[in-house]
Amino acid sequence: MKNFSLKSFIAAILICGSILNLSAETTLQTVDFETANSGYTVLYGQTTSPDDWWERAAPAQIAPMDPFSGYQGSYFFYAEDTDNGRTADDPCYVTLNQINVAGYTNIKIKLLVAGKNNIGSSLELEEYLRIQYSVDGGAFTTFMQYMTPALNAIYYSEDTDLNGSGNGTALSPAFAEFTYNIPVTGSTLQIRFMGNVDQGNEEYAFDYVRILGTEQVLPPGTPENITIVYSSSLPEFTWSAAANATSYKIYSAPDPYAVFPAGWTLEASGITATSWTDTNASASAKKFYVVVAVN
Incomplete structure (x- = not known):
């Protein structure tokens, strides 16, 4: 001095x-399915009938099969008997637009998910909803999936250890919010949903997908x-x-x-x-x- x-x-x-x-947490991407193909693309989309579906839906489009409540807005993305007209177990896809995450840490996804067996009989073990990520245009990696915990189960559950059997929170007809960390270490991020539902009485849906991150200062x-x-x-x-x-x-x-x-x-x-x-x-x-x- x-x-x-x-x-x-x-x-x-x-x-x-x-x-x-x-820095506060920032929303980097929001996809709410209120507008068709806004912020996302669909592969093998189908709307053949109310019980053959892989596409965004309003409740009236899938009634009376729709058991869901608590969705955001007027539309959500709906899946039921997704292998209609295709080889059994073939997956369908929803891919969100790629976003820039350079300079952000603590990347996470928040979304609403619901699901059930519409008539109360057992779900099939090979059915799933997978959430995947790709960094800098690389291969997609599954970081969360929903599967049946047992052959006689009527609800899908989180498969937190990705071993092919649901062991976490069970889905219900009421949409619930889930949050998952995404281990991103690159500059760009892309999220993909991969799904397969074999029967016309088995269904799930997801909605209001948000990607969040904290700016690195x-x-x-x-x-x-x-x-x-x-x-x-x-x-x-x-x-x-x-x-x-x-x-x-x-x-x-x-x-x-x-x-x-x-x-x-x-x-x-x-x-x-x-x-x-x-x-x-x-x-x-x-x-x-x-x-x-x-x-």
Whole structure:
């Protein structure tokens, strides 16, 4: 710390560090199926009859087979007897548009899911709904799936260990929200739903898919090379730009040993330049200053 005497004005600089602003979670993508093919594409889509379906649906389109409640908006994506007219066990797909996730961490997916056996008989073990991800255009990897936990089950369940048998939360006719982390380490992300339902009385649906992430913020460096010049009877400060800084704050106090920041006065904030003039300075007062980089 150095004392500077500028004519009758006495000032001092206490070189300080930085403040890192934590970022809030951001929604990077939303697909709600309210508009056909908006934000997604369908492969092997079908709407042959109310009980042969792999496509978005309004309740009236699939009535009276529709057992669902709690969906968002007027449409959801619906699956029933998806192998109609095709080889049994052939999957169908819904692929969301690719998004940019560079600079984001803690990527996750939130969605609404519902499902049941419409007549209460047993589900087939090979039926599933899989959620997959692709990073930077690579192969799709399954990170969650819903399957029957046993041959006599009437509801699909989360298969949290991906071993082909439901062991988690069971789906019901009421849509429920599920959240899953996605282990993304690249720049782009694409989500795909892969499904297979063999019978006309077995069905599930999903809706309101959201991809979220937290923007990665780099900590700012420390302002350096701070100088004072005397300009128009007022002290003008300059400093070298700090790495990753988006703005600067200036604090002052009559006592350099005051607790920071409680014992200091915030003179200015949101400074985007690397200079600042204290227009409140008094020629008879001694002030100590702190320059803080912010990101």
